[in-house]
Amino acid sequence: MDFSKGMKKEKGENMKVIMIGSHLRTTGGITRVVKNYLQSDLDKKVNLEYFPTYFGSNHLINILYFFIRFIVLYFKLNISNVKYDVAHIHMSYKGSFYRKKIIINSLKKKNIPILLHMHGSQFKDFYNQSSKKQQKEITNTLNKVDIILALGKEWKDYYQSICKSQVFSLDNAVFLKETSNDEEKIYITTMGVLSNRKGTYDLITAAAKLKGNIDSKYKFLLAGDGEVENVKKRINDLKLNDLFIVPGWISNEEKVQEIYRKSVIYVLPSYNEGMPMSILEAMSFGLPIVSTNVGSIPSVIKNEENGILIKPGDIQDLKNAIEQILNNQQMKESMGKNNINKIKVHYNIYESIEKLVKIYSNLSKQVH
Incomplete structure (x- = not known):
């Protein structure tokens, strides 16, 4: 079933979503995607909490930052008993995979529906260059999530070849810009x-x-x-x-x-x-x-x-x-x-977040 089609438009303001990714100070594509989501008022369509787990500094600071953030998340889930309808996790490869693997395991124990948004341009290399044992670990982690979001059909086909989770394609998207011919193009x-x-x-x-x-x-x-x-x-x-x-x-x-x-x-x-x-x-x-x-x-x-x-x-x-x-x-x-x-x-950001909200809604209903 394609969650982005065949549904009536649904706002889902009461749906509580935790989105997990990099600190917004970092550079790169994942941060740009997240900023676009936030700037396009996704947080007005669902009850959105953005939860960074990667600081984008030197290796030691990144490890310390992740450790602290994971403790915060653990307390939210197990001490404060905060309930989330959906966890939307942004993942790349290498360190990003191993950090998010720990988080996926914690969320799975709390029966929180997991949407894994894959961004890693080198994920194929990461997988192919891993040992057989590591490849099994990667596949097992991907199989624990409820839905994988892939960037385009090519990546959708790839993830379907290495795991059993449902995989959907959701293209990246941007804002429309005002253009002018007055500027000299140099x-x-x-x-x-x-x-x-x-x-x-x-x-x-x-x-x-x-x-x-x-x-x-x-x-x-x-x-x-x-x-x-x-x-x-x-x-x-x-x-x-x-x-x-x-x-x-x-x-x-x-x-x-x-x-x-x-x-x-x-x-x-x-x-x-x-x-x-x-x-x-x-x-x-x-x-x-x-x-x-x-x-x-x-x-x-x-x-x-x-x-x-x-x-x-x-x-x-x-x-x-x-x-x-x-x-x-x-x-x-x-x-x-x-x-x-x-x-x-x-590739209009406003169309993209409408599809995303529908995916959240269907995922939450399916698991709960």
Whole structure:
């Protein structure tokens, strides 16, 4: 049964939901998803409590923070006897999996319905590189939850292949944005973690090939955390400082939106992904996308309709895709319009939370 269909619209204001994830100070896709839920008034549709268990600092602080938060949760469940209709847990891989495994076991003992929202772009690698014993542990943990939410059909099919829990697809979603043609579009932008996995160094190499072949007004803007100093060194070694802007992580939302509005293309040449929030954000600003055919990206980006997809690591195709869009004004405009419409119809945050509330309601009824 698909919980997101065939139901009358239901507010569920009295439903008590505990949502468990990272502290909102942290960077990354999970935090962006949670913030979007909170900003779209999910907490007015259900009685929502957000409960962070990961602080996003050094390893020792993260362990201490989790320990303290777990004790708080234990007291809520066992001493104060707080009752929850649904627990909505955001999980990635590695440390995130092992932390959430402990929480899942505690919630299961209290017979609280569990919705596990999977985000880990490297979960397949995490599973495949684990021992047989660890793989069994992972599968057993996934089997303890009532529903798994996957980011797109590709990830839904994967989780169904390794566990027996019900798996539904719920795409990430963003807010519609006001766009303007008044801004000069000069940035070829990527945002997030700067690393080899994200294809950052491939993009630098592709930019070296483009130098002198594109208008000098265009700048590659790499905004994010991760290997910032290594990235700057690579750019300097290739004598490309005049072509790049590397501002580090930008936490100011107005500044982020200003960058998107001044961007001409959004590029994410990753080697693995879930459903990247940064791509959806860029689409909401009407940007053509150049990305790779990994994770759920091919379900969002269709070649020459709203972007161009390449194979991970194909630097020549990456260079050609950027050049093709820059040199074709009609393509740029068409892709931009298609992306705004796609966000409006398929990846609208308000539609997404309506589906989520229905899933909460059905899950709570099913288990209770």
